[in-house]
Amino acid sequence: MNRARKLACVVVIAVCAVSLAANWLAPAGYAKQFREAPNAPPSRQHLLGTDEIGRDRFARVLYGTRISLLLAPAAALVSTVLAALVGGLAGYLGGIWLRLARGFTDLFLSLPWLFLLITVRALLPLNVSPLVSVLITFLILGQLGWAAPARVLSTSADALRNSDFVLQARASGLHGPRLFLIHILPNLRPVLYAQFWISIPVFILSEANLGILGLGVAEPLPSWGSLLRELEGLISFREEPWRLVPLLLLIVVLTSFQMLFSHEEVPA
Amino acid sequence: MLSWKLLLGKITRHLAAIAALVLLGGLLSATLVRLAPGFDADERELDPGLNAESVRALRQSRAGEHNILSFYVGYLRGAVHGDLGTSHALGQPVQTLLRERWPVTVRVAGIGLLLAWLLASILAFTACLRRTPAFEILGTSVSAAFLCIPAAVLALLSVILNAPGYLAIALIVFPKIYRYSRNLLAKAYALPHITAARARGLGEARILACHVLPVAGPQMIALAGITVSIALGASIPVESLCGLPGIGQLAWQAALSRDLPLLVNLTVLVTLVTLLANSGADVMIYMLRSDGCIRPSAERSSAIANAL
Numbered sequence: 001m002n003r004a005r006k007l008a009c010v011v012v013i014a015v016c017a018v019s020l021a022a023n024w025l026a027p028a029g030y031a032k033q034f035r036e037a038p039n040a041p042p043s044r045q046h047l048l049g050t051d052e053i054g055r056d057r058f059a060r061v062l063y064g065t066r067i068s069l070l071l072a073p074a075a076a077l078v079s080t081v082l083a084a085l086v087g088g089l090a091g092y093l094g095g096i097w098l099r100l101a102r103g104f105t106d107l108f109l110s111l112p113w114l115f116l117l118i119t120v121r122a123l124l125p126l127n128v129s130p131l132v133s134v135l136i137t138f139l140i141l142g143q144l145g146w147a148a149p150a151r152v153l154s155t156s157a158d159a160l161r162n163s164d165f166v167l168q169a170r171a172s173g174l175h176g177p178r179l180f181l182i183h184i185l186p187n188l189r190p191v192l193y194a195q196f197w198i199s200i201p202v203f204i205l206s207e208a209n210l211g212i213l214g215l216g217v218a219e220p221l222p223s224w225g226s227l228l229r230e231l232e233g234l235i236s237f238r239e240e241p242w243r244l245v246p247l248l249l250l251i252v253v254l255t256s257f258q259m260l261f262s263h264e265e266v267p268a
Numbered sequence: 269m270l271s272w273k274l275l276l277g278k279i280t281r282h283l284a285a286i287a288a289l290v291l292l293g294g295l296l297s298a299t300l301v302r303l304a305p306g307f308d309a310d311e312r313e314l315d316p317g318l319n320a321e322s323v324r325a326l327r328q329s330r331a332g333e334h335n336i337l338s339f340y341v342g343y344l345r346g347a348v349h350g351d352l353g354t355s356h357a358l359g360q361p362v363q364t365l366l367r368e369r370w371p372v373t374v375r376v377a378g379i380g381l382l383l384a385w386l387l388a389s390i391l392a393f394t395a396c397l398r399r400t401p402a403f404e405i406l407g408t409s410v411s412a413a414f415l416c417i418p419a420a421v422l423a424l425l426s427v428i429l430n431a432p433g434y435l436a437i438a439l440i441v442f443p444k445i446y447r448y449s450r451n452l453l454a455k456a457y458a459l460p461h462i463t464a465a466r467a468r469g470l471g472e473a474r475i476l477a478c479h480v481l482p483v484a485g486p487q488m489i490a491l492a493g494i495t496v497s498i499a500l501g502a503s504i505p506v507e508s509l510c511g512l513p514g515i516g517q518l519a520w521q522a523a524l525s526r527d528l529p530l531l532v533n534l535t536v537l538v539t540l541v542t543l544l545a546n547s548g549a550d551v552m553i554y555m556l557r558s559d560g561c562i563r564p565s566a567e568r569s570s571a572i573a574n575a576l
Contacts, residue, residue: 107289107296110539110546112501114419115519119297119531122523123304205418209505212420213520231424232509247421254416 008256015253019066026059031220041242048242051230055220061246064222068204069253071138076199078142080149080192084185087150091157092184101154108147116144117206121215133218137210141203149195156191160184194261201257208250224250271558278554282547290539295340297535301528302336343532353529357521362533365518372514376507377499380437384495387438388445396453397472407450411443420505433510440502441495448491452484459483486553493549497542 018025027045028034038054040046048057090101108116121140128136160166161184169183204224210216211225212232219226227246234243318326346353352362391407414422419440426436456462462479481488503516511517515534522530 103289106285107292110289110497110542111293111535112497112538112542114501114504115538118504119519119523119535120300122520123300123526125305201416205416208418209420212418212424213505213508225418228418228421228424231421231428234424234428236428247417250418251413251416255412258412258415 004259008259011252011256012260015065015249016069019062019069022059022062022066026056026062028056028059030060030063030222031055032059041240048245049240052233057242057245060222060227061249064224064227064246065249065253067134067217067221068207068224071134072141072200072203072207073196075138075142075145075203076196078139079145079199079203080196082143082146083149083153083195084188084192086146087153088157088185088188089180090150091154091159092161092180094158094161098154098158101150105147105151105154108144109151113144113206114209117141117210118213118215120144121210126215126218128218130218130221133216134221134223137207137216137223138203141206145199145203145206149199152195153188153191156188157184160187197257197261201254204250204254204257275551275555275558279551282551286540286543286547289543290536291344293539294343294532294536295336298336298340298343298528298532301526301531302334302339304526339528340532343529352533355522355527355530357525357527357530362529365530366515366533366537369513369515369518372512373500373503373507373516376434376512376514377437377496377503379434380502381441381495381499383434383438384441384445384499385492388442388449391446392450392453393476395450396457397476407446411446411450414439415443415447419502420509423506423509426506427510433506433512436506436510437499437502440506441498444498445491445495449484449488452487453480456480456483485556489549489553489556490546493546496545500538500541 027047032055034040034046034050034054034056036054037046037050039052040050040054042049046056046058048061051057051060086101087105090098117140121137124136124140126133166179166183169179174182207216207223208225208228211223211227212229214229216225217223224246228250230243231247234240237244343353350363352366354361355365358365388411391403391410395403395407417439419436422436422439423433425431426433457480459479462475465475465479500516503514504519505516506512507514507516508520515537518530519534519538521527522534
């Protein structure tokens with residue numbers, strides 16, 4: 001691991017650790033209002049100032065980071081499992097199943113990701129409790145993000161199906177689910193890991209996009225998307241530069257993810 | 269040599285696949301809207317000025333949308349005759365809406381794409397030709413920074429800075445083009461025959477035109493097809509937040525108001541444009557390869573889509 005990757009690893013771990021310690025580090029809860037100090041500038045009491053209804057921005061950044069960083073991997077897990085089921089099984093079964101799965105993934109991939117995501121999210125209820133909105137947002141990400149990994153996995157599984165060791169296993173009498181679980185799935189593991197890790201920054205970005213458009217996590221729960229929505233009221237950067245902190249944090253974390261899992265090392 | 273018979277066969281296969289996927293995409297969209305919670309709710313029914321008969325008439329007007337298949341067959345029948353239905357939310361024929369909005373998106377996404385390709389190509393070619401760490405670091409860090417900024421934030425920043433919407437689209441698409449084309453060019457420039465050509469004193473322009481582009485060209489063309497889809501996707505947040513009356517904003521409004529006829533038409537349109545762009549790229553690669561203009565190292569556009 002080179003120096004840049006080590007640094008990226010340290011950054012991701014540090015941000016995760018700080019967000020997990022939000023209960024102790026934050027000066028107040030994410031929803032607590034300081035009604036005497038709305039739109040306050042940074043001070044010793046409020047490190048990043050307060051928002052327009054007097055909530056401590058630093059606390060919201062910590063809790064928002066926790067939600068985005070914990071749930072994006074959960075969504076990535078859902079999409080990877082779905083991709084393994086659809087792509088892996090289709091590649092293993094081959095023939096009509098492979099063609100059907102590829103047609104279905106082609107259909108999903110022919111729609112721009114943001115178009116699909118925003119349309120599907122807008123069709124689901126928006127007037128729900130904050131917790132339900134978190135679940136809906138990240139479940140959608142997980143359920144819609146399977147197509148591209150499934151395409152990669154179906155190709156890999158198809159290649160494995162025709163490999164010598166699988167042929168030998170077949171000749172030895174191994175068939176059906178056992179062959180898939182013992183020989184195909186373990187060999188797909190590197191691709192699955194890679195797809196899982198590269199999905200995380202994609203989902204973090206997607207949640208941020210949904211949040212800015214008002215389709216993400218519902219108030220008062222914070223997430224990077226809802227925190228970035230505050231930029232809507234920004235008139236100039238010079239007046240309140242501290243409002244850009246969530247954006248800078250997002251850039252730092254995503255850059256670290258990019259450095260850790262660059263495309264060059266993704267097996268496909 | 270280019271075989272016109274084979275080319276015609278390829279185009280026919282592509283068109284058949286496009287037709288099947290577009291029809292399926294429309295059906296999928298209709299199903300999603302129909303199954304969405306609150307589909308049956310019509311805000312107009314809450315108007316206290318309406319009597320029971322008017323409410324019944326309103327419900328009757330939407331009765332045809334309850335059965336998805338019959339709605340879709342009716343929609344297709346109308347589409348064949350040039351009738352794309354009427355938007356519930358905007359109360360206008362979908363055809364009129366698309367005709368008014370489409371030029372805005374074409375202009376914004378088109379200029380954005382052009383700018384993105386220009387910027388990415390200049391940076392990628394300069395980084396490969398100069399081979400100095402400064403250009404490498406500049407290109408990589410600029411593209412990495414923009415890759416990490418959500419499309420909606422770039423749209424918001426363009427509003428704050430009074431920048432045009434196409435600039436936001438250009439900055440959303442640019443990092444994807446830069447990273448992929450930079451890798452392609454670097455791989456092409458590292459090939460032994462290019463080192464040999466340099467050793468023999470061939471000029472950089474000739475190396476680029478005769479040896480690098482024929483190798484990297486097919487994937488660059490496929491990438492061009494994919495970027496159309498990315499630009500179309502990016503036009504939703506950009507047009508919605510920048511107040512541009514294009515297809516992206518229309519899609520946003522249609523989704524929020526669960527406007528079934530409008531959403532189905534938009535899905536069909538977006539799918540059609542995306543698939544046409546990708547298939548056009550595939551056919552162009554085939555034609556160039558048959559003419560011997562490029563080397564047979566092209567990957568399918570779907571592989572590039574996965575990598576992006």
